[in-house]
Amino acid sequence: MSFKNTLEFAKQLDAQDKLSQYRNEFHFPQVNGKDVIYFTGNSLGLQPKRSQKYVDEVMKDWRELAVEGHFYADKPWWDYHERLAEGLGKVVGAKPEEVTVMNTLTVNLHLLMVSFYRPSEKRFKIICEEKAFPSDQYMLQSQARFHGFDPSKAIVEVKKRDGEHAWYTEDILQTIEEVGDELALVLMGGVNYYNGQVLDMEAITKAGKAQGAFVGWDLAHGAGNIELKLHDWDADFGAWCSYKYMNSGPGNASGVFVHERHLGKEDIPRFEGWWGTKKETRFLMKPEFDPTETADAWQLSNPPILSLAPYLASLEIFDEVGMGTLIEKRDKIVAYLEFVLHEIDKEVDSTFEIITPEARGCQLSVFLHGEGRSLFDYLMKNGVITDWREPNVIRLAPAPLYCSYEDMYNFGQILKQGILTK
Numbered sequence: 001m002s003f004k005n006t007l008e009f010a011k012q013l014d015a016q017d018k019l020s021q022y023r024n025e026f027h028f029p030q031v032n033g034k035d036v037i038y039f040t041g042n043s044l045g046l047q048p049k050r051s052q053k054y055v056d057e058v059m060k061d062w063r064e065l066a067v068e069g070h071f072y073a074d075k076p077w078w079d080y081h082e083r084l085a086e087g088l089g090k091v092v093g094a095k096p097e098e099v100t101v102m103n104t105l106t107v108n109l110h111l112l113m114v115s116f117y118r119p120s121e122k123r124f125k126i127i128c129e130e131k132a133f134p135s136d137q138y139m140l141q142s143q144a145r146f147h148g149f150d151p152s153k154a155i156v157e158v159k160k161r162d163g164e165h166a167w168y169t170e171d172i173l174q175t176i177e178e179v180g181d182e183l184a185l186v187l188m189g190g191v192n193y194y195n196g197q198v199l200d201m202e203a204i205t206k207a208g209k210a211q212g213a214f215v216g217w218d219l220a221h222g223a224g225n226i227e228l229k230l231h232d233w234d235a236d237f238g239a240w241c242s243y244k245y246m247n248s249g250p251g252n253a254s255g256v257f258v259h260e261r262h263l264g265k266e267d268i269p270r271f272e273g274w275w276g277t278k279k280e281t282r283f284l285m286k287p288e289f290d291p292t293e294t295a296d297a298w299q300l301s302n303p304p305i306l307s308l309a310p311y312l313a314s315l316e317i318f319d320e321v322g323m324g325t326l327i328e329k330r331d332k333i334v335a336y337l338e339f340v341l342h343e344i345d346k347e348v349d350s351t352f353e354i355i356t357p358e359a360r361g362c363q364l365s366v367f368l369h370g371e372g373r374s375l376f377d378y379l380m381k382n383g384v385i386t387d388w389r390e391p392n393v394i395r396l397a398p399a400p401l402y403c404s405y406e407d408m409y410n411f412g413q414i415l416k417q418g419i420l421t422k
């Protein structure tokens with residue numbers, strides 16, 4: 001499709017957009033009395049208006065029912081988390097019994113590594129991408145040390161080629177093959193937080209498993225952004241936070257996937273707590289652990305209902321829209337943003353470099369050669385919320401649920417002004 005960098009054309013795209021009414025489902029921060037242009041849904045999604053109602057419901061049940069709310073609230077708390085499983089399954093391509101909601105992302109990855117990183121003297125290595133998100137690096141290092149291994153020997157990072165901004169699938173597959181029977185675990189970010197690259201999770205999962213390793217995915221930037229088929233890809237596990245593209249609120253509960261072949265097993269190593277037992281017998285307070293036959297077996301504590309409430313509200317929106325429709329708009333609005341960037345680049349003779357490869361979701365990472373932090377500050381002052389990463393990269397993620405084509409056009413104009421007035 002051929003685009004035009006005009007307000008009229010952007011408005012025309014909005015008029016044709018099936019998701020345009022969803023913009024009104026979200027609260028936008030204001031700068032200079034206007035809704036901001038929000039590019040940081042990859043960091044913290046905007047607040048869905050309907051989440052207030054879900055939180056209020058829980059506050060009311062707590063106020064009026066207190067402990068009885070566990071069983072007699074409209075949405076009883078003892079199995080509240082089960083309400084999220086089906087919707088989440090659709091978002092990540094899993095059966096409802098393969099997903100659960102608990103804790104936060106890094107905590108969950110640690111808990112999953114208890115089950116899926118069980119190194120032996122011979123098979124102890126972990127493959128991840130170089131410069132993984134810091135929390136993932138700390139997690140892997142501490143897990144290696146916990147098991148008595150030197151992280152610098154246990155962790156194998158797949159590098160980017162010199163001068164390149166993205167990984168090659170063939171390099172990842174080759175590393176997997178080279179590590180071979182020393183490979184215990186592949187654990188990577190399915191969508192890279194820095195360059196926005198979507199890895200070939202199907203091929204990588206297959207290759208890791210062919211070496212006899214477990215394969216898991218950190219989907220912090222994947223959930224609610226790209227099409228995931230965790231069950232069909234045959235991944236062993238996955239986890240994601242819900243506050244980025246999933247719009248559930250700051251620091252909110254994380255989602256977990258465990259493939260069905262690992263469910264209902266008595267002998268799987270796992271850290272356990274009372275919420276992992278069958279709910280029918282949970283309150284008999286028996287001494288022996290009787291796990292649910294779902295991913296809920298990994299739950300330890302009774303979940304924070306006040307956190308699950310906005311997550312449930314947000315999932316309802318994903319369920320109404322469907323990942324297919326969401327992805328269709330995502331591709332078009334990201335393509336339009338890319339077009340606008342190129343147009344502005346030509347007009348001001350600047351040199352932006354989009355470092356996100358073609359395998360991408362919602363995010364474009366843009367290297368601003370020559371432009372500095374002052375440009376970023378100019379954007380923020382003029383109502384464009386982006387995010388800055390050293391040395392010189394801004395990340396732009398036009399979340400398709402609430403960003404408009406008009407936003408993309410307006411952003412281009414502000415960017416141009418910012419460069420010209422520098």
Ligand SMILES: *Cc1c(COP(=O)(O)O)cnc(C)c1O
Pocket residue numbers: 104105106107133135136189193218220221241
């Ligand atoms: C955002 C993000 C995290 C954040 O972890 P928390 O435990 O939720 O603080 C972890 N890993 C990746 C890849 C991320 O993008």
